[in-house]
Amino acid sequence: MTRRKNCGNCTKLVFGMEYLPLIGTVALLNLLAAVSPGPDFVMTVRNSLCYSRRSGIYTGLGISTALMIHLFYCAAGIGLVISKSILLFTLIKILGAGYLIYMGVGSMLAKGSKLDLTAEKSRTDLSRLQAFKMGFLTNVLNPKATLFFLSLFTFVISSSTPLHIILIISVIIILTAFAWFTIVSTFLTQPRIQKIFLRYEKPINYTLGGFLVFLGIKVVLTFR
Secondary structure, three states: OOHHHHHHHHHHHHOOHHHHHHHHHHHHHHHHHHHOOOOHHHHHHHHHHHHHHHHHHHHHHHHHHHHHHHHHHHHHHHHHHHHHOOHHHHHHHHHHHHHHHHHHHHHHOOOOOOOOOOOOOOOOOOHHHHHHHHHHHHHHHHHHHHHHHHHHHHHOOOOOOOHHHHHHHHHHHHHHHHHHHHHHHHHHOOHHHHHHHHHEEEEEEEEEEEHHHHOOOHHHHHOO
């Protein structure tokens, strides 16, 4: 009887049943972080509306890939070093803010595309690499992302959490982000939404660009 009970406990340990509440908590926190308006969301919206569904999806793929970087250095303990180093954290902050302001100003100064929805758009579209790079840099240079994952690995995920559970959590975080930004891109590139965008393209570009500039300035003024 004792052996069977111990085997049952071993099975639970191997499959991580006792870590289901932890996995659920992290998944919920990550979903809330993904859907909340921020640089990642604005960049995906911008590229989806201004270019194409493909550009939006590849932007989301870049964002999801950048999450791997955050997860790796936080799991390795490097995130704590970054948060404690004023020089490193300031450098990340300045680079991230500068990139957001640069992209925001570029969006505000962009000329209207004057696209015909029935016309071929490939000439004005971003390449897969360009869209991926925009998403990747937007997320990897975002100090809020650094602090978010550092808080997860400090207050939610303990040092005793098994490696396979951390890997499961990491996969959930990456897939959740990619799924969300794919949904956003798909919705925004519906013909009816595109018609509205083309009608108000200039003010929308100004709004999205201004919001990126605002976020960049906010990054500089926060996280002292």
